[in-house]
Amino acid sequence: MLGFAVLAGFAWLVLFGLFLSPNDQTQKTGVRILYIHVPSAWLAYLAFGVTGISSAFYLVKRTRSLVWDRIAGASAEVGVLFMGITLVSGSLWGRITWGTFWTWDSRLTTTAFLFVTYIGYLAVRDLGGTHQQRARRSAVLALLAVCEVPLVHFSVKWWRPLHQQESVADGELSGLMLFSLFVGLISFTLLYVWLVMHRQRVLALNDRADDRGLDAALLERRNEVVR
């Protein structure tokens, strides 16, 4: 059901984003990238926030469960995916509006730094050890990494970079443009829920497969000793 809602949302996004919404007066057709760039950035923030909250739940003794760790891992993966999409779509948009794919301004640099940090987080999750060891070390790292999210978000206010200020909160968008953006935000949020749900199930399956592999190896070793 959720999968169908995601597909329908994306069909609407393509329809409104590419065909029905009007051109911007200054950015012309370039504004159409907004409908995927802003939702993907929002999704990455949401994903990293969920990773941080789930990690906190894992670290608190009363709520400790590997389910929180798997949700954190799944959410971080989806966040990295959408942060990557944000960087690529932003760089294509930058080529249209600024005439360059990349510039070292504060928003772009902090976003790239956040992207690399969470790639590091995923690498740390893949280090050896038990599931509990993995969960503990990655939870601590997630709580440190999530502090970068406000830094990225407020970088446009604190350092006045080339990157534009918030256009939604400032009321610069209206009518079909604002509607198209909301279609994008809703579709991407549904996609996030759907991806995390499935990814954390696969992570649970991987953990079970690991446990069974370990049990089989222990049994084999015991049999060797008995022989």
Next chain:
Amino acid sequence: MIAMLHAPYVIGSYAVTFGAVGLYLWRILSQARTSARNVPNEELPWK
């Protein structure tokens, strides 16, 4: 409609988005298939 001048960038950004999501989905599915071979049916998380 999309003017020809910016079409490669605009369409490219949509293509990258859908392509990346598609690849990620494919990765999830292939990893699920591989891991499911090592776990009995009754222990599968979606059963």
